[in-house]
Amino acid sequence: xxxxxxxxxxxSHDSGHSHAAxxxxxxxxxxxxxxxFDTPVQQFDTAKLGMWLFLAQELxxxxxxxVAYGIYRSWYPDDFSxxxxxxxxxxxxxxxxxxxxxSLTAALAVRSAQLGTRKQTSVLLLVTIVCAFGFLVxxxxxxxxxxxxxLLPGNLFNPDIHHLSASTQGLPIPAHGGSFFGIYFMMxxxxxxxxxxGIGVIFWIWLRNQRGEFTSEYWTPVxxxxxxxxxVDLIWIYLxxxxxxxx
Amino acid sequence: MSAHPSHDHDSHDDGAVHAHISSIxxxxxxxxxxxxxxxVTVGLSLIHLGPLNLAIAILIATVKAALVVTFFMHLKDxxxxxxxxxxxxxxxxxxxxxxxxxxxxxxxxxxxxQGAYVNDATGERAPGGPPVVERAVQPGxxxxxxxx
Numbered sequence: 001x002x003x004x005x006x007x008x009x010x011x012s013h014d015s016g017h018s019h020a021a022x023x024x025x026x027x028x029x030x031x032x033x034x035x036x037f038d039t040p041v042q043q044f045d046t047a048k049l050g051m052w053l054f055l056a057q058e059l060x061x062x063x064x065x066x067v068a069y070g071i072y073r074s075w076y077p078d079d080f081s082x083x084x085x086x087x088x089x090x091x092x093x094x095x096x097x098x099x100x101x102x103s104l105t106a107a108l109a110v111r112s113a114q115l116g117t118r119k120q121t122s123v124l125l126l127v128t129i130v131c132a133f134g135f136l137v138x139x140x141x142x143x144x145x146x147x148x149x150x151l152l153p154g155n156l157f158n159p160d161i162h163h164l165s166a167s168t169q170g171l172p173i174p175a176h177g178g179s180f181f182g183i184y185f186m187m188x189x190x191x192x193x194x195x196x197x198g199i200g201v202i203f204w205i206w207l208r209n210q211r212g213e214f215t216s217e218y219w220t221p222v223x224x225x226x227x228x229x230x231x232v233d234l235i236w237i238y239l240x241x242x243x244x245x246x247x
Numbered sequence: 248m249s250a251h252p253s254h255d256h257d258s259h260d261d262g263a264v265h266a267h268i269s270s271i272x273x274x275x276x277x278x279x280x281x282x283x284x285x286x287v288t289v290g291l292s293l294i295h296l297g298p299l300n301l302a303i304a305i306l307i308a309t310v311k312a313a314l315v316v317t318f319f320m321h322l323k324d325x326x327x328x329x330x331x332x333x334x335x336x337x338x339x340x341x342x343x344x345x346x347x348x349x350x351x352x353x354x355x356x357x358x359x360x361q362g363a364y365v366n367d368a369t370g371e372r373a374p375g376g377p378p379v380v381e382r383a384v385q386p387g388x389x390x391x392x393x394x395x
Contacts, residue, residue: 039262052329056336063340071351104278107319241304245292
């Protein structure tokens with residue numbers, strides 16, 4: 001892995017600050033350093049802190065959905081088991097692998113950005129985006145089947161026995177299957193929304209990388225977008241067994 | 248693997264960001280471990296272990312999540328305060344889950360005393376637990392498992 005240590009680092013830190021011209025950005029450090037930070041490392045730590053606070057908020061936001069899941073599963077364990085068997089484990093498993101792989105490429109994109117290999121960073125970001133689209137396509141086919149089979153939330157729950165899983169043939173249709181599918185569509189829907197937003201922000205970072213904004217001295221935005229993407233992966237790591245793999 | 252000198256945390260005095268750059272081998276290794284655990288969790292879900300299935304599924308998911316957070320999200324080399332924020336949010340999510348389930352799972356025990364465990368509107372048993380008879384036999388037990 002060759003390292004292209006380029007120009008931007010050159011900005012010297014030893015030059016005396018001219019405090020008179022505070023709004024003169026160029027005078028106190030490298031170009032990427034915002035004028036309200038003293039050093040690049042202070043700017044970096046601040047950005048990371050902000051991102052982790054945002055991720056903590058995301059976790060607590062999803063926690064509400066996980067608690068709803070816990071309540072309804074503890075109330076209707078058999079209904080949840082029946083409904084879980086209607087989900088396609090193969091598609092769910094495939095999506096897990098797609099998302100894990102996209103997390104790998106996102107992590108490698110950060111590494112590439114840290115080394116300043118710009119072209120490689122762009123390719124890895126694009127692969128991550130392609131995986132995200134792949135995830136959505138698989139999800140679309142899953143949703144399509146649910147609509148087709150009448151496996152829908154709440155009062156819309158009206159299963160067509162001809163489209164149900166072979167593993168539940170002969171079993172009575174549970175009264176509270178709609179509760180499961182309400183939670184299923186809410187959790188996977190909000191997660192899918194995060195995937196769509198992820199595609200948008202990763203594309204934005206790809207554009208900025210193409211414009212040459214990032215170097216081996218400044219790659220914070222690539223790091224932060226990858227953190228977001230890993231969180232989307234993290235949520236799915238729990239959604240997959242909880243929704244698809246109920247015994 | 249790294250073009251940077253290995254002094255990660257000790258040389259912040261120059262003001263530049265000295266990131267720890269992990270090797271490609273490490274990232275690919277973590278990815279393969281994640282795939283391995285995914286296969287294991289699918290495999291174990293096919294074996295009927297009763298309530299243990301859920302516990303194992305959550306345990307494996309947590310191992311996977313820990314790998315992602317530690318290595319992909321660099322919490323291993325990150326500022327410890329960021330780890331505190333993350334773990335703190337998990338703790339509070341746990342408090343949220345535990346207290347709520349404790350309420351909703353045992354509600355019928357109180358309602359039995361109040362005679363309010365049937366939904367007046369529909370005549371159905373109100374959500375909150377198995378019928379009174381089962382409760383009386385096994386107080387404190389979780390919701391009845393029919394199982395397949």
